[in-house]
Amino acid sequence: MKFAYYPGCSAQSTCKELNASLLVVAEKLGLELTEYASASCTGSREIRAVRPELFLALNARIMAMAERDNLPLMTVCNTCTLNFLDTQKRLEEDPEAKDRVNEVLKAEGLRYRGKCRVTHFLWMLLDDIGAERLRHMVVRPLKGLKLAAFYGCHIVRPPAHFQFFDSRNARSIETINSILGCESIDYSGRTECCGFHTAAANEKVAIKLTGRHIKSAKDGGAQAMVTPCPLCHTVLDTFQREMEREVKQKLNVPVLHLPQLVGLALGLAPEQLQLDRHMVPVALPL
Amino acid sequence: MATLTQQLDRASARYLGQVEMHDSNEDRLNRLKEGDFITARICRLDPSIDKAPYFETYRVPYVKWMRVLDVLIHISEGLCVEYAHRWYCGVKKCGTCAVRVNGRETLSCWEPAQPDMVIEPLRHLPVVRDLIVDREPYERKVMELGPLLMRTQPYPGLPEYITDREMRAASYAMDCINCMACYSACPVLDLGTETNFSGPAPLVQLAQVALDPRDGLDRLSLIEHTASISECVSCYRCEEVCPAEIPIVSRVIEPLKALAFAISPANKKHQAAFLEIVRDRGRIDPSALVLKTQGLRALLSPVRALRLWMKGKISPSKTFLGWTIPGVEQVRRLFSAVKGA
Numbered sequence: 001m002k003f004a005y006y007p008g009c010s011a012q013s014t015c016k017e018l019n020a021s022l023l024v025v026a027e028k029l030g031l032e033l034t035e036y037a038s039a040s041c042t043g044s045r046e047i048r049a050v051r052p053e054l055f056l057a058l059n060a061r062i063m064a065m066a067e068r069d070n071l072p073l074m075t076v077c078n079t080c081t082l083n084f085l086d087t088q089k090r091l092e093e094d095p096e097a098k099d100r101v102n103e104v105l106k107a108e109g110l111r112y113r114g115k116c117r118v119t120h121f122l123w124m125l126l127d128d129i130g131a132e133r134l135r136h137m138v139v140r141p142l143k144g145l146k147l148a149a150f151y152g153c154h155i156v157r158p159p160a161h162f163q164f165f166d167s168r169n170a171r172s173i174e175t176i177n178s179i180l181g182c183e184s185i186d187y188s189g190r191t192e193c194c195g196f197h198t199a200a201a202n203e204k205v206a207i208k209l210t211g212r213h214i215k216s217a218k219d220g221g222a223q224a225m226v227t228p229c230p231l232c233h234t235v236l237d238t239f240q241r242e243m244e245r246e247v248k249q250k251l252n253v254p255v256l257h258l259p260q261l262v263g264l265a266l267g268l269a270p271e272q273l274q275l276d277r278h279m280v281p282v283a284l285p286l
Numbered sequence: 287m288a289t290l291t292q293q294l295d296r297a298s299a300r301y302l303g304q305v306e307m308h309d310s311n312e313d314r315l316n317r318l319k320e321g322d323f324i325t326a327r328i329c330r331l332d333p334s335i336d337k338a339p340y341f342e343t344y345r346v347p348y349v350k351w352m353r354v355l356d357v358l359i360h361i362s363e364g365l366c367v368e369y370a371h372r373w374y375c376g377v378k379k380c381g382t383c384a385v386r387v388n389g390r391e392t393l394s395c396w397e398p399a400q401p402d403m404v405i406e407p408l409r410h411l412p413v414v415r416d417l418i419v420d421r422e423p424y425e426r427k428v429m430e431l432g433p434l435l436m437r438t439q440p441y442p443g444l445p446e447y448i449t450d451r452e453m454r455a456a457s458y459a460m461d462c463i464n465c466m467a468c469y470s471a472c473p474v475l476d477l478g479t480e481t482n483f484s485g486p487a488p489l490v491q492l493a494q495v496a497l498d499p500r501d502g503l504d505r506l507s508l509i510e511h512t513a514s515i516s517e518c519v520s521c522y523r524c525e526e527v528c529p530a531e532i533p534i535v536s537r538v539i540e541p542l543k544a545l546a547f548a549i550s551p552a553n554k555k556h557q558a559a560f561l562e563i564v565r566d567r568g569r570i571d572p573s574a575l576v577l578k579t580q581g582l583r584a585l586l587s588p589v590r591a592l593r594l595w596m597k598g599k600i601s602p603s604k605t606f607l608g609w610t611i612p613g614v615e616q617v618r619r620l621f622s623a624v625k626g627a
Contacts, residue, residue, distance in 0.1 A: 050561070277597050
C-alpha cells in the first residue's frame, strides 16, 4: 500500500515521537510512504483565517504533489486533515479560485486537479488495512488497558465534512481500541476541544477547558488517553501539570499518540515508539 | 459529476459511529411508529422556590410526525400544566424554541421526537423557569458590539445597486434566527466570567454588518477587545448545532479575524508571526511562534521551558539558527505570487 505522507509541523517539532513512531509502525504495517521534504505548513487556523487565498494555494500545492505521484495523501494531524478537506471543498465549489490557484502552481510545475484522496492514519487503519488484517497483525493484545479516546475537533466536525448529527457518536478510535485488545471508557471529554488553537497566544483557555476533560477521563477509570492529533497531544501532555493546579487533583494520565498505541500492539518496543519523550511518564499496566 | 464527498464509501472510518447511531434525518424520523411511547425526562426549575434543577419523567404516546415541540406541548397541556417552555412560530423561523435534547442543542419545532429524551434548557443563560432562559446577557453583548451599518460614503438613495457577489461574505450571517443554540454549545463560554469571549451568536450579529461592503466603521477594537475573538478555540461546536446551517467558524469568525488583520496586522501579533515564520522557514517552529506572539512573557516560565527542552520538545539552537525546510524558496514564491488576502 502506497501513500504520500504528510506529517505536518507538530509531528516534526514538539511531537517528534509521533513522526518517529508512525514511521516504524508504517513499516510494520507494510506501508510504502513518500514524503515531500518541501511540503509547507497547511496554514493551521491562522493563515486560513487571515489570508484565505494563500491558504488554498499552500494546501493545493501539497495535494498537487500527491496527485502528480498518483498517491492518496495520509496525514497524522486533525487540523491538517481538515485544512486539506476544506481546500478541496472550496476549490470544488469555486472553479475561479481553482484557476487562480493553478495559475500560481504552474510556475512550480504543479497542477491541482482535485482528485487526491485525503485520509488520516486513523481512517487508513480501518479503510485500507482493514479491521480483519489489523486484528491478525496484533501480536501483543493490550489486555487490561483502560483507554480514554480523545478525538479532537477537526476529525469529527464540522458536519459539512463528516456529516455527524452529533459528533459524540464517533466510534472509530474505540473500534481500533477493541481490535488492539484494550478497553475504551466513556467520558464527557471524548469529542471535546483541547483549546490548542488559542494556546500559542494565551494558554489559559486550553488549560481550563482540557483539565476538565482529563479529569473526567481519570474519574471514569482511564489509565491512559489516546489521541489521533499532535495538537491535542501537546495540550493534554505538556500542560497537564498546570491543569492539575486548575482541577485541584493529581491527574498524571499518560497520553499516547495513536500510532504509538498501534505499535505497542504490533509488538514494537516502547523505545522504538519513543514513549519516553512525553512529559507525563508513560507507565502502562501491560 | 459526483463530488469527492459523494464518491467516498459511506462505510469509511470517517463516518464510523453515525452508521450505527443512524444520524440521518430520515433515520431519526423512523425510530418511532404510531402507538409507541416516548419517555421524556424534562428538566424543571423555578428559581424562586427550587435550589437546584431536577428531572421529571413523562410517557407520551407517539403520533406520526411528532416533533420534540409536540411532546412538550402534550406535557404542558395535560400531564404537567405548570411546565414552562417557549415557542412561537413552530416552523424554524422565530428561534425561540431551542432546547437541549440528549445534550445537543436543537430547535424543538424542527427535531423529530426520539424514543428516549432528556430535555434541558440552553446553557450559559440564566433560567427563568423550566425550559425558558433569559436572553438578556446575549442581548447586552449584541448591544455592546453595535451591529449597525455605518457608511463612509453618503447613501446614494434608491435604487442602490449591489451584487450578490459583493454581499456574499455578509450573507451567511444573515441566515441567523437568534435561537442561541450556538451560544449554548460554545465550550469557551463554560468558563463564565473567566473569559471575555462574546460567544458565537453575538459575532454572527456583528458579521452581518461588519462584512457588508457598504460598512465603513473601524471595528478592530470591537472584534479584538469587546468580543475577544482570539479566544475562539475553532472547535466547530457552533456549526454543528446551528439549525440555520451557518458555517459560523469559517464564514463568520474567520472573516472577522481577517477583517481585524486587514485593519491592523500589528494588532494580530499571533497571525502576523505565524505568516512570517511559514514564509521564512516553510514550516512552523513552535518556540519561535510563542516567542514572537507572547514576547518576554514566554520567558516567565523557565522551568517549563527547561523541561520541554530536556524532552526534546523544543530546540532553541534550531530556533535561533533559523532552520528552513528544503525547497523553502518554493513556499516563499507562493507567498509573493498570491496577492492580497
